[in-house]
Amino acid sequence: MPTIKEIAKVSNVSVATVSNVINGKGRVSEETKRTVRKVIEELNYTPNYVAKNLKMKSTRSIGVIAEDMTVFDMPDIIDGITECCEKEDYQILLVNLRLYKKYEDRYYRDNRHREEVHRVIDKLRAKQVEGIIYVSAHERLIDVIPEGMPLPVVVAYGFTNKVEIPSVVVNDLQGAEELVNYLIDCGHKNIGVIAGKKESVHTQSRLEGYQRALFAGGILYDPGLVLYGEWDRESGYKHTDVLLNAGCTAIFCMNDFMAGGTYDRLNELGIQIGSDIAVVGFDNREMASYGKPPLTTMGLPLHDIGYKASELILEALQKKGQEKAESAHYMDCRLIIRESVNKVGEPE
Amino acid sequence: MPTIKEIAKVSNVSVATVSNVINGKGRVSEETKRTVRKVIEELNYTPNYVAKNLKMKSTRSIGVIAEDMTVFDMPDIIDGITECCEKEDYQILLVNLRLYKKYEDRYYRDNRHREEVHRVIDKLRAKQVEGIIYVSAHERLIDVIPEGMPLPVVVAYGFTNKVEIPSVVVNDLQGAEELVNYLIDCGHKNIGVIAGKKESVHTQSRLEGYQRALFAGGILYDPGLVLYGEWDRESGYKHTDVLLNAGCTAIFCMNDFMAGGTYDRLNELGIQIGSDIAVVGFDNREMASYGKPPLTTMGLPLHDIGYKASELILEALQKKGQEKAESAHYMDCRLIIRESVNKVGEPE
């Protein structure tokens, strides 16, 4: 690997001049520019960024800590991060914690995890990344970031307990509200819901969105129409009947898995989804588009979450140590209309 | 950010000593070790790796170029790469080409793509990565890597036209053979296949696997039982009838999408999958496990491909410039047995 010194030597100029033509700085005659460029070409020279970074005290790189690459939401978040970073010419140092593979399902109770995160952050700092994005595998409270980080950190797809660390998350409320609005616009008034676990923040927010939509639509909220499930297919299956008996013309399942379960039950019963009854899901998982009929659902703003997280980092890098922005950023969901919702005639 | 110099000053020792205690080299008294460590702790010092890397001329990092993060096979491949790299303490510089988002479906005919790859590689070289893994979004010939790369390059999930660049790909032949073997073990003798596009390498290899399994099972190969599709659901749907008419008791679809299509048709016909007839897919897409019944299919060795690619890079780094290994590495698929295959009694 040739260095700038060798380029200088064979070009018969000083290293300063070579540096200048590379970076388009200073005044250097067209003549020498040409020869230097030719030599660079011939020797297949590539400048050494680690030397440059050392000198410049900047790396234009950020660290991305992904809890687990293989969970369904990761790729789009990472995609959003990379899109923003590419635009601003920032590089990404990726570390994949592989939490699920390593610790099964209860890694977050584990102190090994906390220590590992600290180790990883130290290494990233050592590599002189200018900021860090921590990407949670599922939306929950992230409390493993050490105190007093000397560089901007944001957590994507998770909440934080420290005000100095912004987080960017799904706007469940808007999503649910818009989804139920759509149902109402289609003429449905008796809308049952198969919710997630009662204590989940998603469940709470999506329920609130449901209530708002109902209120705006002038529909009485009947708590008897909301059943709590476990987010799994089975829950959708077993709760369908009671909603049917209550005379619901539409069922709002708080995720696509549970919608799959109500599909199962409805099929058994010979009830036609999308004509006899409407069902909607949430999350827009891959399976949603393969349902029969394809499921109308709410798309998670995964890409936007990643993009926004990058933006926050880059902004923080600009106005170094200036006022902190608000802590939680809610990204809007996007309605994915497919074929599982029928219009219902005006009954009045 | 404190430097080693400041640590030295407040510890009342030289930088050399500090460096030594950090790296556990040279002889230094327990006494000074302790004080230096304390100062490091107090000042929250982290060594600057870019300086270290410059000095050491090594970065322990490799570049990973992903054609598109959001295609289904990427995450597992990346996961494999990171697992291997973490084990060997190598860092990953990730670049996401976002090919699909940028160029729709025919990016690979586009010269902008080639130029972009060259630019990306230059940047990675500048960052002093020690090797590069190019991860294709779909298995095909990758010919965008420049000639005479001065560092190890391997392409994961794609073929190469240069002998010096190893590639690691799916062992379609083994996969199909094992899958059809399983069918035969279950007593099936009349096995139809809904293949992919005729010119596809996957189709060719999987067909060969099918033929081998048949041969080993003493079953005559009937070319009339293989129908070529377009890899999509529709293909599975429309080819099912002729296989049925030919009296097949099992249908081998060359991907899960097409299997979904034959599921559709079989359902219409009221034929029970997993008892009246067997169907198997290939790829183990997310949807496969949600089928009714869950689809028996062949899992792609995505993780292994990533892992192997890393191994090849790291090996090449060891025996710098020694003899090249073979060029194409085939990773075995893994059979995923679910509920879409019935056993069939011995008819003799």
Added chain:
DNA sequence: TTGTAAGCGTTATCAT
């Protein structure tokens, strides 16, 4: 327009 030289934060050699 071009060259000299200091310095970025480390490690390593060689004295002491």
Added chain:
DNA sequence: ATGATAACGCTTACAA
């Protein structure tokens, strides 16, 4: 056991 110091490859005053 510890300390001076050169060197890694680059940028940037400043000098010529």
